[in-house]
Amino acid sequence: MRYLHPLFIAFLFLVGCNQPPKPVADGHKNNYAFYDANGDFHRFSRYNDSKGIVLYVQGNGCPIVRNGLTDFHEITSEFEESFTFFMLNANLQDHRETIKKEAEDFKFKVPVLLDSNQLFADALDINTTAEAIVLHPTTREVRYRGPINNRLDFEGQKMEPSETYLKDALNAILEEKPIVKTFEVTKGCKVTRLSKTQTEDSLTYTQDIAPILKNHCVRCHKDGGIAPWQMKDHQTIVGWSEMIKEVLWSKRMPPWKADPTIGEFSNSFALPDSQARKIVRWIETGMKKGSGVDPLTQIRPDSLEWPLGTPDKIITLKKEQIPATGVIPYRYQDFELKMDRDVWIRSIAMKPGNPKVMHHFVIAETGGNKESLIVDRKPTPWIDNYIAVGTGGDETTVFPEGTGVFLKKNSSLSIQVHYTTTGKSEEDQTQLGFYFHEAPPAKELHAIAPYNHTFTIPPYSKDTKVIARDTINKDIILHYLGPHMHYRGKSIKIMAELPSGEVQTLVSVPDYNFNWQLIYKLQKPISLPKKTVLVVEGIYDNSFQNPLNPDPSKELHYGIQSIDEMLIGFMNYTIDE
Numbered sequence: 128m129r130y131l132h133p134l135f136i137a138f139l140f141l142v143g144c145n146q147p148p149k150p151v152a153d154g155h156k157n158n159y160a161f162y163d164a165n166g167d168f169h170r171f172s173r174y175n176d177s178k179g180i181v182l183y184v185q186g187n188g189c190p191i192v193r194n195g196l197t198d199f200h201e202i203t204s205e206f207e208e209s210f211t212f213f214m215l216n217a218n219l220q221d222h223r224e225t226i227k228k229e230a231e232d233f234k235f236k237v238p239v240l241l242d243s244n245q246l247f248a249d250a251l252d253i254n255t256t257a258e259a260i261v262l263h264p265t266t267r268e269v270r271y272r273g274p275i276n277n278r279l280d281f282e283g284q285k286m287e288p289s290e291t292y293l294k295d296a297l298n299a300i301l302e303e304k305p306i307v308k309t310f311e312v313t314k315g316c317k318v319t320r321l322s323k324t325q326t327e328d329s330l331t332y333t334q335d336i337a338p339i340l341k342n343h344c345v346r347c348h349k350d351g352g353i354a355p356w357q358m359k360d361h362q363t364i365v366g367w368s369e370m371i372k373e374v375l376w377s378k379r380m381p382p383w384k385a386d387p388t389i390g391e392f393s394n395s396f397a398l399p400d401s402q403a404r405k406i407v408r409w410i411e412t413g414m415k416k417g418s419g420v421d422p423l424t425q426i427r428p429d430s431l432e433w434p435l436g437t438p439d440k441i442i443t444l445k446k447e448q449i450p451a452t453g454v455i456p457y458r459y460q461d462f463e464l465k466m467d468r469d470v471w472i473r474s475i476a477m478k479p480g481n482p483k484v485m486h487h488f489v490i491a492e493t494g495g496n497k498e499s500l501i502v503d504r505k506p507t508p509w510i511d512n513y514i515a516v517g518t519g520g521d522e523t524t525v526f527p528e529g530t531g532v533f534l535k536k537n538s539s540l541s542i543q544v545h546y547t548t549t550g551k552s553e554e555d556q557t558q559l560g561f562y563f564h565e566a567p568p569a570k571e572l573h574a575i576a577p578y579n580h581t582f583t584i585p586p587y588s589k590d591t592k593v594i595a596r597d598t599i600n601k602d603i604i605l606h607y608l609g610p611h612m613h614y615r616g617k618s619i620k621i622m623a624e625l626p627s628g629e630v631q632t633l634v635s636v637p638d639y640n641f642n643w644q645l646i647y648k649l650q651k652p653i654s655l656p657k658k659t660v661l662v663v664e665g666i667y668d669n670s671f672q673n674p675l676n677p678d679p680s681k682e683l684h685y686g687i688q689s690i691d692e693m694l695i696g697f698m699n700y701t702i703d704e
Contacts, residue, residue: 147586157171158170159377162386163240164216166386166389167618167637174264175672180211181202182259183275186318187225191281203236205294217245217248218256243400245322249411255318257275257314259274259275260272274292277292295307330405332417333422336406340364345426349426372410375403376407381398382640382643383395383398384640385635393649441559442559442561449546462539464537464540464561474524474562475514475560476559480557481554484547489543490515490542491541491543493539501575507578514540516609530570531570545689570701572700574698574699584615584669585682586679590666593666596661603702604652604654607697607699608634608697610634610639611694612639613689615669615683617665618636618666619665620662626658663694
């Protein structure tokens, strides 16, 4: 018998250990999503490469939860390389800040997921804290639920447990053996459920559900809108009900991505937890129509050719041919307003010829606006000289009251358009409508965009942090914020480091999605003194768990195409005089 040399065996072992990860088949069933107490975002499918998702039901002030932390943390430390661990809080009386304080006081070692609308608690019938729940990594089905062990009881505890239920279950999963005990009675504090305190089986479509859809969803789900189907009547909503429930569970819709606890924005179409719960519970309790006229059938299609009326200047762009499939490089077109005088722009409206293929656009002044720069670096085209940024579903850019963008006569402009494919060849011819002030406004609106173009994102990496900074040399008033990344973007924040040392988060997008290029318009503009550092912090997921990732094996750097990466914080401001 021929024996292999030990060094060769070691080489084979190292090669095997360094094989790149492989994609995981995941139907995204039961793909719940949560904010945690720190404002980070978690969707279960992001953890489908582990052996399971382990949840420990937490509640502030519960003595059994607090006394069980030592046992839970021991198991977390022992199994953290194979399993993903979270706590879960579904208490009506607990809130993000109080949970965060509990986590700090008792030194929690894993994030606490916030089931604030109790949709997950309803689905799993969670009634007691201190319960451990183990979910399958791809189907999210329950594999074990019950106590961690038998060490704790009401008003009493042992030094050591005689039964280690959770540990036994995790070992059985690792050894691919049946879990002997899949359910044990858990002793903990009761969780009060909304389903027991509210009468939800009386919800009706006409009175309760259609008004929510009208206010938050029809903006895209309309005739000619960017959504793939139209919310037009009760029958249509019933037909799509299971899909609606799924996208609400996973927080994919509506696509307003800003953290609801940070900042107030005048253009928000975020769906409050209470209203998301109403829709899901209506679906689960029989989808009663109710009396009266169907509100969605009464929505009239947009009758105005231009939402703000006839523009002062209309530019018709050249036709663009869009292929049926593939990644399309940015399309550029230059044009002139051909005005015989200086003008102040108050609004810009876009009328796509084909909204289905329009992803987003940037309009910039050719050559830039160098004298308006408030940082000590050279201006960057398309970044520091942009005039408007928008998406195919938000075609009108209205500048803040009392402001405008100044253009000298005969100025040249450029538009950068990102198109997406629909599965068949398409054509687009977009029109731009410019609206001018009759008299100069009180303030000139400027643009600045901190960016980073020197980063590296390794292949298969899950949480690569990239930071961009700009220090301003004038006092400014901030109006609009536009966080921007590409396909690997996972989360992004725009912050202000004040000269006092205080750090103020202006907007946080913990569930960033390249498909939704939103401008966040501050409800109340923010004054920032000179020497403030504008900070953009992005986290990138270059793994298979990122469903938008075109190629996890690729090392990434700065580039203007979607398959490259960017970190930019678009901002609009006025000088504070």
